[in-house]
Every structure is written in structure tokens, then in C-alpha cells.
Amino acid sequence: MTALTISDLVYRWPRQSAPCLDIPRFELAPGERVFLHGPSGSGKSTLLGLLGGVAVPQAGRIELLGQNLAQLGSHARDRFRADHTGFLFQQFNLLPWLSALDNVLLPCTFSARRKRRAAPDPHTAATALLAQLDLDPTLWAKPAAELSVGQQQRVAAARALIGRPEILIADEPTSALDAERQQIFIDLLLRETASVGASLIFVSHDRRLAAHFDRTVALDEINRVASGVTS
Numbered sequence: 001m002t003a004l005t006i007s008d009l010v011y012r013w014p015r016q017s018a019p020c021l022d023i024p025r026f027e028l029a030p031g032e033r034v035f036l037h038g039p040s041g042s043g044k045s046t047l048l049g050l051l052g053g054v055a056v057p058q059a060g061r062i063e064l065l066g067q068n069l070a071q072l073g074s075h076a077r078d079r080f081r082a083d084h085t086g087f088l089f090q091q092f093n094l095l096p097w098l099s100a101l102d103n104v105l106l107p108c109t110f111s112a113r114r115k116r117r118a119a120p121d122p123h124t125a126a127t128a129l130l131a132q133l134d135l136d137p138t139l140w141a142k143p144a145a146e147l148s149v150g151q152q153q154r155v156a157a158a159r160a161l162i163g164r165p166e167i168l169i170a171d172e173p174t175s176a177l178d179a180e181r182q183q184i185f186i187d188l189l190l191r192e193t194a195s196v197g198a199s200l201i202f203v204s205h206d207r208r209l210a211a212h213f214d215r216t217v218a219l220d221e222i223n224r225v226a227s228g229v230t231s
């Protein structure tokens with residue numbers, strides 16, 4: 001079974017005449033860590049949004065862990081994603097008034113499975129992740145809004161990893177960091193992903209980051225819609 005299989009996927013944004021994505025086939029193996037790149041505007045975030053349920057494709061199949069998402073009702077689909085997928089966004093999407101620790105614990109409140117898998121208990125798992133990601137313990141009780149960008153990024157990574165989701169999806173999570181911090185953060189993310197045995201789709205427009213991943217994919221290789229867009 002694959003972690004993710006996309007087949008004959010077509011997606012067109014509302015009020016657009018042409019599709020943005022036309023992907024005959026894409027597969028992600030269990031534990032595989034893929035670097036997906038493409039120019040700005042080529043549809044990377046759109047693809048991740050389809051995986052995350054922000055939008056629904058007009059045609060084709062998305063199978064997560066052998067489950068065809070279209071076969072689930074919208075509530076079951078959201079549940080399934082929360083159970084099996086960790087998301088890491090460019091803007092982190094932390095709740096600013098919640099502490100770093102409570103932000104990390106959020107997936108365990110949305111998903112009983114993530115809560116169960118956060119061993120030996122969610123609180124211990126959250127603090128262990130924050131420690132592994134080198135976030136100083138004096139910061140754990142601070143509101144997320146009071147942390148630096150680099151610190152917020154570590155909190156967001158811990159939140160994506162808690163409860164050992166099988167698939168991690170990261171959309172340009174390093175674009176706010178300088179080159180050295182990017183490298184450190186990617187190494188941390190790869191190490192943590194490997195330690196929970198998760199698959200990773202890491203998206204960036206910056207091809208220099210590709211070296212440490214198992215496989216590099218250009219969106220244009222899998223998407224029949226030529227991007228031709230640069231900005």
C-alpha cells in the first residue's frame with residue numbers, strides 16, 4: 001500500500017477557464033521523503049490544498065493510505081485527514097494566544113487517534129518533541145505570538161509530528177528563514193520524520209534545498225498543465 005496515490009486528478013479553480021492541475025499519476029511510498037518544487041504560481045499549494053481537503057478535485061482519485069477520499073463523506077474525510085496527516089504551513093497557522101505547548105497539543109484534541117498515538121501521553125510527547133526540536137523549555141508556556149519566527153517554526157513542526165501521523169505535508173515551511181537556519185530546520189524535520197516513520201512531501205520553489213531528500217519531483221514533470229508562470 002502507498003502512503004499516497006493520485007490518479008487522473010484534474011482541478012480547476014472556480015471562474016478559471018483552464019485547469020490548474022492535471023496529474024495522471026503520483027505516488028508516495030511509506031516513509032519516503034519527497035522534495036516537490038516548481039515556480040511560484042505553478043500550483044504547488046493548490047495540490048497540497050487538495051490533499052488537505054481545502055478543495056475537492058473535479059476529477060480523479062486521491063488515495064491516502066489506501067483510502068479513496070472521495071468515498072468518504074465530508075465529515076469522515078476531515079476526520080481521516082486529521083488522524084493521518086500532519087500539516088506544516090509557510091505562515092505556521094499557530095493560534096497566537098495559545099502557549100507553544102498547547103499549540104503542539106491541538107491535533108490531539110481534534111483526533112482521538114493522534115491522542116492515542118502520542119505516547120506515553122500527549123503532554124509528555126509534546127514536550128519531548130519540543131525538546132528534540134531544540135525549543136528551550138522556558139518558552140513552552142509562552143503565547144506563540146511572543147516567539148521568534150524560528151521558534152514558531154519549531155512549534156509548528158512539533159504540532160505536525162505529534163501523534164505520529166503517517167504523512168507530513170509541508171508547504172514552503174522554510175521560506176522565512178535565512179539559508180543556515182533553513183538547513184538546520186530541514187535536517188531536524190527529516191530526522192523527526194524518519195523517527196516517527198512518516199512520509200513527507202516538502203514543497204519549495206527553492207531547488208537548492210533538494211539535496212537531502214529521497215526523491216526530487218518537479219511539479220511540471222507530473223502536471224500536464226504547463227505552468228509558464230513566474231513571479
Ligand SMILES: Nc1ncnc2c1ncn2[C@@H]1O[C@H](COP(=O)(O)OP(=O)(O)O)[C@@H](O)[C@H]1O
Nearest residue numbers: 013014020038039040041042043044045046047
Ligand atoms: N483561491 C484561489 N482562487 C482562484 N485561483 C487561485 C486561488 N489560489 C491559487 N489560485 C491560482 O492557482 C494557481 C496556482 O497557485 P498556487 O497553487 O498558489 O501556486 P504555488 O503554490 O505553486 O505558488 C495560480 O494561477 C493562482 O492564481
Ligand SMILES: [Mg+2]
Nearest residue numbers: 044045046172
Ligand atoms: Mg504556494
